[in-house]
Amino acid sequence: MKFNQHGPLRNSGEFQVTCAETIEGAVLAAVKQMVYGKEYLEITLQAAAESNSGNxxxxxxxxxxxxxxxDAVDFSSEDVTAVVKPSLRIVYNWVE
Incomplete structure (x- = not known):
């Protein structure tokens, strides 16, 4: 889905994030559901600086x-406690 926008402002784009997965597999299961299911999501990000006590x-x-x-995810075969870090590209169609 793409919003039809008029004027010079394009309120859409994309950004990269990396998430960390450990032994449980909950993050990879969620990523698999979002990617394979081709789901549209609403994502809220907030800056929480340590110098502001998380405010x-x-x-x-x-x-x-x-x-x-x-992208492709590399799994470790030598260490069973290694952290897997899938790289995600998020394409958004509107930002508030």
Whole structure:
């Protein structure tokens, strides 16, 4: 889905994130569901600086109608406790 936008402002784009997965597998299961299911999501990000005791100071953004894409994920075969870090590309169609 793409919103039809008029004027010079394009309120859509994409960004990269990396998430960390350990032994449980909950993160990879969620990523698999989002990518294979081709789900549209609403994602809210907020800055929580340690110097402000975790206070976001109003730095909150909500991204609407997001699709998640994943690159190949490398699994460790030598260490069973290694952290797996899938790289995700999130394409959003609207930001507040």
């Amino acid at each position: 976001h100071k109003g730095l909150i953004r909500t991204y609407s109608h997001c699709k998640v894409y994943s």
